[in-house]
Amino acid sequence: MAIERRPLREQIREELMLRLERGDFAAGTDINEAVLAGELGVSRTPLREALITLAGEGVLESNQGRGFRFAPVSRKEFRELCAIVAALEALALESSDPAHLREVAPELLRLAREFSADVAARQEIEHHDDEWHDLLLSGCGNERLLDLITSVKAGMRRYTHLMSGDGTPMTRAAEEHRRIAERLLEDDLQGAVSALRDNWVNGMERMIARIP
């Protein structure tokens, strides 16, 4: 068994993202470093390192002398983030290995179909959606691009817990996933790319109304 050796700052970052998705912190609230460090059972140093990382990803803001706080949410920013991820994922799909795409297309289709069937809890649906997109882009050799997508998506997770548990809109996402997979099966890469763009545009429209 290879024991795990990771810097505290990374574990802290993960834990904070987890809490953020659970909706533990309201957007716009200040972070008290000493208190949070105490809760997590670590010192302020690695905590601050994690906070700086999150600030770099847009999850937090930092003001001189005033420390860190969770970046406020807005429809404008959500729109911006969706546009960015759409462009990045489109690029990732375009620059993917065609052979690999052919290979995973059936699996993508299967997942999209079984996804539309079950109507589960929001968090599970989101998890499923994330995995689907990961699989879709698994043939992209541009590692920097994949890292960037992950990072921008981290910034979007501030919004996920705002969308409460209504299951209906998620089934439409499954349809869009199905369409993307079908285009790939037909070797229609450009069709798949524009279907992916549609998926992000529609996903945005579906969610944006719920943002305060």
Place this chain on the structure above:
Amino acid sequence: MAIERRPLREQIREELMLRLERGDFAAGTDINEAVLAGELGVSRTPLREALITLAGEGVLESNQGRGFRFAPVSRKEFRELCAIVAALEALALESSDPAHLREVAPELLRLAREFSADVAARQEIEHHDDEWHDLLLSGCGNERLLDLITSVKAGMRRYTHLMSGDGTPMTRAAEEHRRIAERLLEDDLQGAVSALRDNWVNGMERMIARIP
């Protein structure tokens, strides 16, 4: 006079980027935190904070127990970065305010022309090029996108000092800038976008041969 109050980590980050562009550090070399902190006249704490930020931008790598080091360069990564910035700038241009674009188009054209005239030092040319692109995207309201572009470009600066002082290829870039500006003058946004993409593709091809 409003006195400046900025965190040390930001000033340190700037200084390190400056040194990086000057070619002070070779790619792949380890960073000794104590030594570097001593040189900069600061403690290890804000230095580490700056290093973590730079690692988030892809300028540095960090391995557990082994600290930070300048990320090695490769043609593959450079290609990847160019593709990413091309896509992001294209998106930024597409989502710019058309009225603003009409307004700055003449200035962009003027700058591109006077740029092709003077053959200056590489660093100045790059500076000019950066400013031109900044002006081009100044009408983009997507702030997150502009930040992201800045961040990815920071990662690319590892490569700039590798391209030595040959002036010839830069004049071709000016031609491309001229073409982008002309499209904007004609209100041909899509034409400008694809000219911008060409600019990045060609710029990449021009530079890539010089990477070891």
Place this chain on the structure above:
DNA sequence: ATGTAATATTTTGTATGCAGAATTCATAGT
């Protein structure tokens, strides 16, 4: 001479300490 084990040194990762800025609270004056 070479490889290996034990030890010393260096260097990172984390915790703690301290100075100063920001905020809060109390008090005085109107």
Place this chain on the structure above:
DNA sequence: ACTATGAATTCTGCATACAAAATATTACAT
């Protein structure tokens, strides 16, 4: 009662101290 002013408190930003991991060095056996 309300605002303004100043003291007290809280909290951040930076420096320093400490522990553990990694690296270098030495001693020893073959």
